[in-house]
Amino acid sequence: MTFKNKAIFLDRDGVLNREMGDYVCHFKDFHLLDNFNALKTLQDRGYLLIVATNQGGLAKGWYTEDELAKMHRHLKEVYLKHGVTFTDIFYCPHHPDFTGDCDCRKPKPGLLLRGIEKYDIDPAKSYFIGDRERDIEAATAAGVKGILVDSNQPIAEVLGLID
């Protein structure tokens, strides 16, 4: 008998790096938050760690895929130094005003559903930690438990809510 994986999905801005009030357009504004120990703890509990982030600034032309990739490389590298591995980073490059509707911009669940499919994840055993109501809506729509946290605050305090 095989078991499906379980995952912690994570919003990016305000959870992994400092929320700057709008899209983070430049690498110099990409400041990581110290959630290293908290994510290591969750990883040690057997969860895959997967990022799900709206990047509508791409559709607006405010930054490029290259600039975004630079941020995500840095994110992975620094967390890896603390023993934390992100399984994947899913982002929505769309914005309704520029590219029309899509199925992945949160509160739509598309990013989560993609992760669930790709990594054979059991949504009922998984969580989405986010700092906005739209994260929780996306979680619920994907069958994942949503956990709302305060923006730019340590997420260690919610570890008790996770099995």
Ligand SMILES: [Zn+2]
């Ligand atoms: Zn999208």
